[in-house]
Amino acid sequence: MTHPASGPADPFDPPDVTWDRVSPRLVPARLVVVGFWLGLPLLVCLVLALAVTGWLWIPAAVCAVLLLWIGLLVPRQVRAIGYAERDDDLLIRKGILFRELVVVPYGRMQFVDVTAGPLDRRLNIATVQLHTASASTDAEIPGLTPDEAERLRDRLTARGEARLAGL
Known part of the structure; x- marks a missing residue:
């Protein structure tokens, strides 16, 4: 459905609604949890890759890339709430x-x-x-x-x- 003067309607942004935002302190709260769940396996893989076998660099790299991606995504997600x-x-x-x-x-x-x-x-x-x-x-x-x-x-x-x- 389109409105002639205003373009297409956005069902996620009703007219005449002023949105309140959540605290930006939610970002570090979510990053700490993600850091625990991905950082611990990353650390274990790094230690084992250095001490035991080199193939563990692959899961370590995957964890590192996920940490970076989530670190960039979480602030945007919090701003969207x-x-x-x-x-x-x-x-x-x-x-x-x-x-x-x-x-x-x-x-x-x-x-x-x-x-x-x-x-x-x-x-x-x-x-x-x-x-x-x-x-x-x-x-x-x-x-x-x-x-x-x-x-x-x-x-x-x-x-x-x-x-x-x-x-």
């Missing part, structure tokens, strides 16, 4: 190549969780998890500051209760 509160629903978008837009009506929300693991607490970020009447429409917003996560949790809970009371 956004959320917007509207009158009747919450919009959450993410993704670069495979884009996703989740619309969560306030009346469908059952409860809202705020979580933060040890690394998240160290980097002063938290994740807001939205649980709805249908498990397939649960959504999360990672990388929020604790104050924003608490504010969003309270606001979404209040809006959800108000919508349920109106049914």
